[in-house]
Amino acid sequence: MSAPAHDTVTNLTATTASVPQVIRRDGVVREAVRSVPEEVPIAFSYGGSSHAVMMGTPADLEDFATGFSLTEGIITSLAEIETIDVLQEGDGIDVQVTLAEDKEDALRARRRHMAGPVGCGLCGIESIEQAMRPVPNVSAVDLVLSAHDVVAASSALNHAQPLHAQTRAVHGAGFFVPGEGLIAVREDVGRHNALDKLSGAVLRAGRQGGVGAVVVTSRISVEMVQKAAILGAPILIAISAPTALAIRTAEAAGLTLVALARGEDFEIFTHAGRIRL
Structure with a gap:
Protein backbone atom coordinates (compact mmCIF):
# COMPACT_ATOMS: atom_id res chain seq x y z
CA MET A 1 0.00 0.00 0.00
CA SER A 2 1.50 3.33 -1.05
CA ALA A 3 1.92 6.22 1.36
CA PRO A 4 -0.86 8.82 1.18
CA ALA A 5 -0.25 12.05 -0.68
CA HIS A 6 -0.75 15.31 1.18
CA ASP A 7 -1.85 18.67 -0.21
CA THR A 8 0.69 21.36 0.70
CA VAL A 9 -1.63 24.31 -0.02
CA THR A 10 -2.99 25.99 3.12
CA ASN A 11 -6.37 27.69 3.19
CA LEU A 12 -5.83 30.46 5.73
CA THR A 13 -9.54 30.80 6.50
CA ALA A 14 -10.22 27.07 6.98
CA THR A 15 -10.20 25.55 10.47
CA THR A 16 -9.78 21.96 9.23
CA ALA A 17 -8.25 20.02 6.35
CA SER A 18 -9.08 16.54 5.00
CA VAL A 19 -5.95 14.41 4.64
CA PRO A 20 -5.43 10.84 3.37
CA GLN A 21 -4.11 8.26 5.81
CA VAL A 22 -3.40 4.57 6.23
CA ILE A 23 -4.99 2.97 9.31
CA ARG A 24 -3.99 -0.25 11.01
CA ARG A 25 -6.59 -1.31 13.56
CA ASP A 26 -7.36 -4.75 14.97
CA GLY A 27 -4.92 -6.24 12.49
CA VAL A 28 -6.74 -4.74 9.50
CA VAL A 29 -5.04 -2.17 7.23
CA ARG A 30 -7.10 0.26 5.15
CA GLU A 31 -6.89 3.65 3.49
CA ALA A 32 -9.06 6.47 4.79
CA VAL A 33 -9.47 10.24 5.00
CA MET A 54 1.20 32.84 17.71
CA MET A 55 0.55 29.53 15.99
CA GLY A 56 -3.17 28.91 16.20
CA THR A 57 -6.51 27.99 14.69
CA PRO A 58 -7.77 30.72 12.30
CA ALA A 59 -11.15 31.25 13.97
CA ASP A 60 -12.61 33.83 16.39
CA LEU A 61 -9.65 36.11 15.71
CA GLU A 62 -11.31 39.28 17.04
CA ASP A 63 -11.91 37.44 20.31
CA PHE A 64 -8.32 36.17 20.22
CA ALA A 65 -6.89 39.67 19.75
CA THR A 66 -9.07 41.08 22.52
CA GLY A 67 -8.26 38.30 24.98
CA PHE A 68 -4.55 38.36 24.15
CA SER A 69 -4.48 42.14 24.66
CA LEU A 70 -6.18 41.71 28.04
CA THR A 71 -4.09 38.84 29.39
CA GLU A 72 -0.84 40.41 28.20
CA GLY A 73 -1.65 43.62 30.07
CA ILE A 74 -1.91 45.75 26.92
CA ILE A 75 -5.48 46.75 27.80
CA THR A 76 -7.61 46.59 30.92
CA SER A 77 -11.01 47.11 29.28
CA LEU A 78 -12.69 46.65 25.90
CA ALA A 79 -13.08 50.42 25.54
CA GLU A 80 -9.31 50.73 25.07
CA ILE A 81 -9.54 48.96 21.69
CA GLU A 82 -10.76 51.16 18.85
CA LYS A 103 -2.56 52.83 25.37
CA GLU A 104 -0.60 53.17 22.10
CA ASP A 105 1.87 55.48 23.89
CA ALA A 106 2.20 53.08 26.82
CA LEU A 107 2.83 50.13 24.49
CA ARG A 108 5.50 52.05 22.57
CA ALA A 109 7.23 52.89 25.85
CA ARG A 110 7.05 49.24 26.90
CA ARG A 111 8.66 48.16 23.62
CA ARG A 112 11.52 50.63 24.11
CA HIS A 113 12.07 49.36 27.65
CA MET A 114 12.16 45.74 26.50
CA ALA A 115 14.42 46.34 23.47
CA GLY A 116 17.67 44.44 23.74
CA PRO A 117 17.26 41.91 26.59
CA VAL A 118 18.29 38.35 25.92
CA GLY A 119 15.20 36.12 25.74
CA CYS A 120 14.87 33.40 28.35
CA GLY A 121 13.05 31.01 26.03
CA LEU A 122 9.78 30.85 27.98
CA CYS A 123 7.13 30.82 25.23
CA GLY A 124 8.44 34.04 23.70
CA ILE A 125 8.38 35.98 26.98
CA GLU A 126 11.26 38.45 27.07
CA SER A 127 12.22 38.02 30.72
CA ILE A 128 11.82 35.80 33.77
CA GLU A 129 10.06 38.70 35.50
CA GLN A 130 7.36 38.67 32.82
CA ALA A 131 6.86 34.92 33.12
CA MET A 132 6.47 35.21 36.91
CA ARG A 133 4.32 38.36 36.81
CA PRO A 134 1.91 39.00 39.69
CA VAL A 135 -1.75 38.40 38.93
CA PRO A 136 -4.90 40.11 40.24
CA ASN A 137 -6.22 38.79 43.54
CA VAL A 138 -9.77 37.40 43.26
CA SER A 139 -10.21 36.54 46.94
CA ALA A 140 -13.02 39.07 47.31
CA VAL A 141 -15.14 37.51 44.57
CA ASP A 142 -17.90 35.59 46.34
CA LEU A 143 -18.98 33.23 43.55
CA VAL A 144 -19.95 29.78 44.88
CA LEU A 145 -20.60 26.63 42.82
CA SER A 146 -22.26 23.42 43.88
CA ALA A 147 -20.65 20.06 43.20
CA HIS A 148 -23.36 19.58 40.56
CA ASP A 149 -22.26 22.84 38.86
CA VAL A 150 -18.68 21.58 38.60
CA VAL A 151 -19.82 18.30 37.04
CA ALA A 152 -22.27 20.10 34.74
CA ALA A 153 -19.64 22.60 33.57
CA SER A 154 -17.07 19.99 32.56
CA ALA A 169 -7.02 17.45 18.22
CA VAL A 170 -7.91 20.83 19.75
CA HIS A 171 -8.40 22.31 23.21
CA GLY A 172 -11.55 23.99 24.48
CA ALA A 173 -12.24 26.72 27.04
CA GLY A 174 -15.67 27.64 28.33
CA PHE A 175 -17.23 30.21 30.66
CA PHE A 176 -19.83 28.71 33.02
CA VAL A 177 -22.33 30.93 34.83
CA PRO A 178 -24.54 29.30 37.51
CA GLY A 179 -28.15 29.23 36.36
CA GLU A 180 -27.16 29.95 32.75
CA GLY A 181 -24.70 27.21 31.90
CA LEU A 182 -21.93 27.73 29.36
CA LYS A 197 -10.17 33.60 22.77
CA LEU A 198 -12.61 32.86 25.59
CA SER A 199 -11.46 35.91 27.56
CA GLY A 200 -12.04 38.05 24.49
CA ALA A 201 -15.47 36.55 23.92
CA VAL A 202 -16.50 37.25 27.53
CA LEU A 203 -15.20 40.81 27.34
CA ARG A 204 -16.88 41.48 23.98
CA ALA A 205 -20.17 40.09 25.34
CA GLY A 206 -20.11 42.70 28.08
CA ARG A 207 -19.85 40.14 30.88
CA GLN A 208 -17.69 40.34 34.00
CA GLY A 209 -15.27 37.51 34.72
CA GLY A 210 -16.35 37.39 38.35
CA VAL A 211 -19.83 36.03 37.55
CA GLY A 212 -18.59 32.66 36.32
CA ALA A 213 -15.98 29.93 36.24
CA VAL A 214 -13.48 29.12 33.51
CA VAL A 215 -13.49 25.46 32.48
CA VAL A 216 -10.77 24.02 30.22
CA THR A 217 -9.95 20.69 28.60
CA SER A 218 -6.21 20.86 29.30
CA ARG A 219 -3.80 20.57 32.18
CA ILE A 220 -3.40 23.65 34.37
CA SER A 221 -0.08 25.43 33.99
CA VAL A 222 0.76 28.70 35.69
CA GLU A 223 -0.16 30.64 32.53
CA MET A 224 -3.71 29.26 32.66
CA VAL A 225 -4.08 30.45 36.26
CA GLN A 226 -2.67 33.87 35.35
CA LYS A 227 -5.07 34.29 32.43
CA ALA A 228 -8.13 33.20 34.45
CA ALA A 229 -7.26 35.61 37.27
CA ILE A 230 -6.68 38.49 34.83
CA LEU A 231 -10.14 37.82 33.38
CA GLY A 232 -11.42 38.07 36.96
CA ALA A 233 -12.79 34.53 37.18
CA PRO A 234 -12.48 33.18 40.75
CA ILE A 235 -12.80 29.49 39.79
CA LEU A 236 -10.81 27.48 37.24
CA ILE A 237 -11.92 23.92 36.40
CA ALA A 238 -9.87 21.49 34.29
CA ILE A 239 -10.10 17.88 33.24
CA SER A 240 -6.38 17.33 33.82
CA ALA A 241 -3.94 17.97 36.66
CA PRO A 242 -2.23 21.21 37.73
CA THR A 243 1.46 21.91 38.13
CA ALA A 244 2.90 22.79 41.52
CA LEU A 245 3.55 26.37 40.42
CA ALA A 246 -0.03 26.68 39.18
CA ILE A 247 -1.28 25.60 42.62
CA ARG A 248 0.96 28.08 44.44
CA THR A 249 -0.08 30.88 42.10
CA ALA A 250 -3.79 30.08 42.49
CA GLU A 251 -3.42 29.97 46.28
CA ALA A 252 -1.74 33.39 46.34
CA ALA A 253 -4.32 34.87 43.95
CA GLY A 254 -7.31 33.62 45.95
CA LEU A 255 -8.45 31.51 43.01
CA THR A 256 -10.23 28.18 43.45
CA LEU A 257 -8.48 25.47 41.46
CA VAL A 258 -10.54 22.39 40.56
CA ALA A 259 -8.80 19.72 38.50
CA LEU A 260 -9.21 16.16 37.25
CA ALA A 261 -12.91 16.88 36.72
CA ARG A 262 -14.08 13.71 35.01
CA GLY A 263 -17.59 12.37 35.25
CA GLU A 264 -18.87 12.85 38.79
CA ASP A 265 -15.36 13.15 40.26
CA PHE A 266 -13.06 16.12 40.77
CA GLU A 267 -10.29 17.32 43.07
CA ILE A 268 -10.00 20.78 44.69
CA PHE A 269 -6.48 22.12 45.25
CA THR A 270 -7.02 25.68 46.51
CA HIS A 271 -9.74 27.74 48.22
CA ALA A 272 -12.23 24.88 48.49
CA GLY A 273 -14.79 27.09 50.26
CA ARG A 274 -16.22 28.22 46.92
CA ILE A 275 -17.41 24.68 46.15
CA ARG A 276 -20.43 23.43 48.10
CA LEU A 277 -19.85 19.72 48.71
Whole structure:
Protein backbone atom coordinates (compact mmCIF):
# COMPACT_ATOMS: atom_id res chain seq x y z
CA MET A 1 0.00 0.00 0.00
CA SER A 2 1.50 3.33 -1.05
CA ALA A 3 1.92 6.22 1.36
CA PRO A 4 -0.86 8.82 1.18
CA ALA A 5 -0.25 12.05 -0.68
CA HIS A 6 -0.75 15.31 1.18
CA ASP A 7 -1.85 18.67 -0.21
CA THR A 8 0.69 21.36 0.70
CA VAL A 9 -1.63 24.31 -0.02
CA THR A 10 -2.99 25.99 3.12
CA ASN A 11 -6.37 27.69 3.19
CA LEU A 12 -5.83 30.46 5.73
CA THR A 13 -9.54 30.80 6.50
CA ALA A 14 -10.22 27.07 6.98
CA THR A 15 -10.20 25.55 10.47
CA THR A 16 -9.78 21.96 9.23
CA ALA A 17 -8.25 20.02 6.35
CA SER A 18 -9.08 16.54 5.00
CA VAL A 19 -5.95 14.41 4.64
CA PRO A 20 -5.43 10.84 3.37
CA GLN A 21 -4.11 8.26 5.81
CA VAL A 22 -3.40 4.57 6.23
CA ILE A 23 -4.99 2.97 9.31
CA ARG A 24 -3.99 -0.25 11.01
CA ARG A 25 -6.59 -1.31 13.56
CA ASP A 26 -7.36 -4.75 14.97
CA GLY A 27 -4.92 -6.24 12.49
CA VAL A 28 -6.74 -4.74 9.50
CA VAL A 29 -5.04 -2.17 7.23
CA ARG A 30 -7.10 0.26 5.15
CA GLU A 31 -6.89 3.65 3.49
CA ALA A 32 -9.06 6.47 4.79
CA VAL A 33 -9.47 10.24 5.00
CA ARG A 34 -9.24 12.12 8.28
CA SER A 35 -10.16 15.66 9.29
CA VAL A 36 -7.34 17.48 11.10
CA PRO A 37 -7.19 21.02 12.49
CA GLU A 38 -5.42 23.79 10.62
CA GLU A 39 -2.61 25.72 12.30
CA VAL A 40 -1.36 29.04 10.90
CA PRO A 41 0.86 31.92 12.06
CA ILE A 42 -1.28 34.66 13.60
CA ALA A 43 0.42 38.01 14.17
CA PHE A 44 -0.89 40.68 16.52
CA SER A 45 0.07 44.17 15.37
CA TYR A 46 -0.49 47.37 17.35
CA GLY A 47 -0.11 50.77 15.72
CA GLY A 48 1.24 49.10 12.58
CA SER A 49 4.04 47.24 14.39
CA SER A 50 4.05 43.48 14.93
CA HIS A 51 4.01 42.63 18.64
CA ALA A 52 3.73 38.83 18.76
CA VAL A 53 3.16 35.86 16.47
CA MET A 54 1.20 32.84 17.71
CA MET A 55 0.55 29.53 15.99
CA GLY A 56 -3.17 28.91 16.20
CA THR A 57 -6.51 27.99 14.69
CA PRO A 58 -7.77 30.72 12.30
CA ALA A 59 -11.15 31.25 13.97
CA ASP A 60 -12.61 33.83 16.39
CA LEU A 61 -9.65 36.11 15.71
CA GLU A 62 -11.31 39.28 17.04
CA ASP A 63 -11.91 37.44 20.31
CA PHE A 64 -8.32 36.17 20.22
CA ALA A 65 -6.89 39.67 19.75
CA THR A 66 -9.07 41.08 22.52
CA GLY A 67 -8.26 38.30 24.98
CA PHE A 68 -4.55 38.36 24.15
CA SER A 69 -4.48 42.14 24.66
CA LEU A 70 -6.18 41.71 28.04
CA THR A 71 -4.09 38.84 29.39
CA GLU A 72 -0.84 40.41 28.20
CA GLY A 73 -1.65 43.62 30.07
CA ILE A 74 -1.91 45.75 26.92
CA ILE A 75 -5.48 46.75 27.80
CA THR A 76 -7.61 46.59 30.92
CA SER A 77 -11.01 47.11 29.28
CA LEU A 78 -12.69 46.65 25.90
CA ALA A 79 -13.08 50.42 25.54
CA GLU A 80 -9.31 50.73 25.07
CA ILE A 81 -9.54 48.96 21.69
CA GLU A 82 -10.76 51.16 18.85
CA THR A 83 -10.65 48.77 15.86
CA ILE A 84 -9.57 45.24 14.94
CA ASP A 85 -8.80 44.34 11.32
CA VAL A 86 -7.99 40.79 10.20
CA LEU A 87 -5.77 40.62 7.11
CA GLN A 88 -4.18 37.73 5.22
CA GLU A 89 -0.44 38.29 4.83
CA GLY A 90 1.51 35.72 2.85
CA ASP A 91 1.38 32.39 4.67
CA GLY A 92 -0.25 33.85 7.79
CA ILE A 93 -2.80 36.24 9.24
CA ASP A 94 -2.10 39.72 10.60
CA VAL A 95 -4.60 40.92 13.20
CA GLN A 96 -4.15 44.69 13.34
CA VAL A 97 -5.35 46.31 16.54
CA THR A 98 -5.81 50.04 16.96
CA LEU A 99 -5.67 51.14 20.59
CA ALA A 100 -6.77 54.32 22.29
CA GLU A 101 -4.00 56.92 22.09
CA ASP A 102 -2.81 56.61 25.70
CA LYS A 103 -2.56 52.83 25.37
CA GLU A 104 -0.60 53.17 22.10
CA ASP A 105 1.87 55.48 23.89
CA ALA A 106 2.20 53.08 26.82
CA LEU A 107 2.83 50.13 24.49
CA ARG A 108 5.50 52.05 22.57
CA ALA A 109 7.23 52.89 25.85
CA ARG A 110 7.05 49.24 26.90
CA ARG A 111 8.66 48.16 23.62
CA ARG A 112 11.52 50.63 24.11
CA HIS A 113 12.07 49.36 27.65
CA MET A 114 12.16 45.74 26.50
CA ALA A 115 14.42 46.34 23.47
CA GLY A 116 17.67 44.44 23.74
CA PRO A 117 17.26 41.91 26.59
CA VAL A 118 18.29 38.35 25.92
CA GLY A 119 15.20 36.12 25.74
CA CYS A 120 14.87 33.40 28.35
CA GLY A 121 13.05 31.01 26.03
CA LEU A 122 9.78 30.85 27.98
CA CYS A 123 7.13 30.82 25.23
CA GLY A 124 8.44 34.04 23.70
CA ILE A 125 8.38 35.98 26.98
CA GLU A 126 11.26 38.45 27.07
CA SER A 127 12.22 38.02 30.72
CA ILE A 128 11.82 35.80 33.77
CA GLU A 129 10.06 38.70 35.50
CA GLN A 130 7.36 38.67 32.82
CA ALA A 131 6.86 34.92 33.12
CA MET A 132 6.47 35.21 36.91
CA ARG A 133 4.32 38.36 36.81
CA PRO A 134 1.91 39.00 39.69
CA VAL A 135 -1.75 38.40 38.93
CA PRO A 136 -4.90 40.11 40.24
CA ASN A 137 -6.22 38.79 43.54
CA VAL A 138 -9.77 37.40 43.26
CA SER A 139 -10.21 36.54 46.94
CA ALA A 140 -13.02 39.07 47.31
CA VAL A 141 -15.14 37.51 44.57
CA ASP A 142 -17.90 35.59 46.34
CA LEU A 143 -18.98 33.23 43.55
CA VAL A 144 -19.95 29.78 44.88
CA LEU A 145 -20.60 26.63 42.82
CA SER A 146 -22.26 23.42 43.88
CA ALA A 147 -20.65 20.06 43.20
CA HIS A 148 -23.36 19.58 40.56
CA ASP A 149 -22.26 22.84 38.86
CA VAL A 150 -18.68 21.58 38.60
CA VAL A 151 -19.82 18.30 37.04
CA ALA A 152 -22.27 20.10 34.74
CA ALA A 153 -19.64 22.60 33.57
CA SER A 154 -17.07 19.99 32.56
CA SER A 155 -19.74 17.79 30.97
CA ALA A 156 -21.22 20.67 29.01
CA LEU A 157 -17.81 21.68 27.66
CA ASN A 158 -17.19 18.14 26.43
CA HIS A 159 -20.37 18.40 24.33
CA ALA A 160 -19.85 21.97 23.08
CA GLN A 161 -16.71 21.57 20.96
CA PRO A 162 -17.61 21.00 17.32
CA LEU A 163 -14.03 21.35 16.09
CA HIS A 164 -12.75 18.81 18.61
CA ALA A 165 -15.60 16.45 17.76
CA GLN A 166 -14.48 16.61 14.14
CA THR A 167 -10.71 16.38 14.67
CA ARG A 168 -10.02 15.13 18.23
CA ALA A 169 -7.02 17.45 18.22
CA VAL A 170 -7.91 20.83 19.75
CA HIS A 171 -8.40 22.31 23.21
CA GLY A 172 -11.55 23.99 24.48
CA ALA A 173 -12.24 26.72 27.04
CA GLY A 174 -15.67 27.64 28.33
CA PHE A 175 -17.23 30.21 30.66
CA PHE A 176 -19.83 28.71 33.02
CA VAL A 177 -22.33 30.93 34.83
CA PRO A 178 -24.54 29.30 37.51
CA GLY A 179 -28.15 29.23 36.36
CA GLU A 180 -27.16 29.95 32.75
CA GLY A 181 -24.70 27.21 31.90
CA LEU A 182 -21.93 27.73 29.36
CA ILE A 183 -22.36 31.20 27.87
CA ALA A 184 -19.26 30.99 25.64
CA VAL A 185 -16.91 28.30 24.31
CA ARG A 186 -13.81 28.78 22.19
CA GLU A 187 -11.45 26.21 20.62
CA ASP A 188 -7.88 26.25 19.37
CA VAL A 189 -4.94 23.93 18.79
CA GLY A 190 -3.24 25.81 21.63
CA ARG A 191 -4.70 25.70 25.16
CA HIS A 192 -3.45 29.23 25.93
CA ASN A 193 -4.97 30.46 22.68
CA ALA A 194 -8.33 28.88 23.52
CA LEU A 195 -8.37 30.67 26.88
CA ASP A 196 -7.36 33.99 25.32
CA LYS A 197 -10.17 33.60 22.77
CA LEU A 198 -12.61 32.86 25.59
CA SER A 199 -11.46 35.91 27.56
CA GLY A 200 -12.04 38.05 24.49
CA ALA A 201 -15.47 36.55 23.92
CA VAL A 202 -16.50 37.25 27.53
CA LEU A 203 -15.20 40.81 27.34
CA ARG A 204 -16.88 41.48 23.98
CA ALA A 205 -20.17 40.09 25.34
CA GLY A 206 -20.11 42.70 28.08
CA ARG A 207 -19.85 40.14 30.88
CA GLN A 208 -17.69 40.34 34.00
CA GLY A 209 -15.27 37.51 34.72
CA GLY A 210 -16.35 37.39 38.35
CA VAL A 211 -19.83 36.03 37.55
CA GLY A 212 -18.59 32.66 36.32
CA ALA A 213 -15.98 29.93 36.24
CA VAL A 214 -13.48 29.12 33.51
CA VAL A 215 -13.49 25.46 32.48
CA VAL A 216 -10.77 24.02 30.22
CA THR A 217 -9.95 20.69 28.60
CA SER A 218 -6.21 20.86 29.30
CA ARG A 219 -3.80 20.57 32.18
CA ILE A 220 -3.40 23.65 34.37
CA SER A 221 -0.08 25.43 33.99
CA VAL A 222 0.76 28.70 35.69
CA GLU A 223 -0.16 30.64 32.53
CA MET A 224 -3.71 29.26 32.66
CA VAL A 225 -4.08 30.45 36.26
CA GLN A 226 -2.67 33.87 35.35
CA LYS A 227 -5.07 34.29 32.43
CA ALA A 228 -8.13 33.20 34.45
CA ALA A 229 -7.26 35.61 37.27
CA ILE A 230 -6.68 38.49 34.83
CA LEU A 231 -10.14 37.82 33.38
CA GLY A 232 -11.42 38.07 36.96
CA ALA A 233 -12.79 34.53 37.18
CA PRO A 234 -12.48 33.18 40.75
CA ILE A 235 -12.80 29.49 39.79
CA LEU A 236 -10.81 27.48 37.24
CA ILE A 237 -11.92 23.92 36.40
CA ALA A 238 -9.87 21.49 34.29
CA ILE A 239 -10.10 17.88 33.24
CA SER A 240 -6.38 17.33 33.82
CA ALA A 241 -3.94 17.97 36.66
CA PRO A 242 -2.23 21.21 37.73
CA THR A 243 1.46 21.91 38.13
CA ALA A 244 2.90 22.79 41.52
CA LEU A 245 3.55 26.37 40.42
CA ALA A 246 -0.03 26.68 39.18
CA ILE A 247 -1.28 25.60 42.62
CA ARG A 248 0.96 28.08 44.44
CA THR A 249 -0.08 30.88 42.10
CA ALA A 250 -3.79 30.08 42.49
CA GLU A 251 -3.42 29.97 46.28
CA ALA A 252 -1.74 33.39 46.34
CA ALA A 253 -4.32 34.87 43.95
CA GLY A 254 -7.31 33.62 45.95
CA LEU A 255 -8.45 31.51 43.01
CA THR A 256 -10.23 28.18 43.45
CA LEU A 257 -8.48 25.47 41.46
CA VAL A 258 -10.54 22.39 40.56
CA ALA A 259 -8.80 19.72 38.50
CA LEU A 260 -9.21 16.16 37.25
CA ALA A 261 -12.91 16.88 36.72
CA ARG A 262 -14.08 13.71 35.01
CA GLY A 263 -17.59 12.37 35.25
CA GLU A 264 -18.87 12.85 38.79
CA ASP A 265 -15.36 13.15 40.26
CA PHE A 266 -13.06 16.12 40.77
CA GLU A 267 -10.29 17.32 43.07
CA ILE A 268 -10.00 20.78 44.69
CA PHE A 269 -6.48 22.12 45.25
CA THR A 270 -7.02 25.68 46.51
CA HIS A 271 -9.74 27.74 48.22
CA ALA A 272 -12.23 24.88 48.49
CA GLY A 273 -14.79 27.09 50.26
CA ARG A 274 -16.22 28.22 46.92
CA ILE A 275 -17.41 24.68 46.15
CA ARG A 276 -20.43 23.43 48.10
CA LEU A 277 -19.85 19.72 48.71
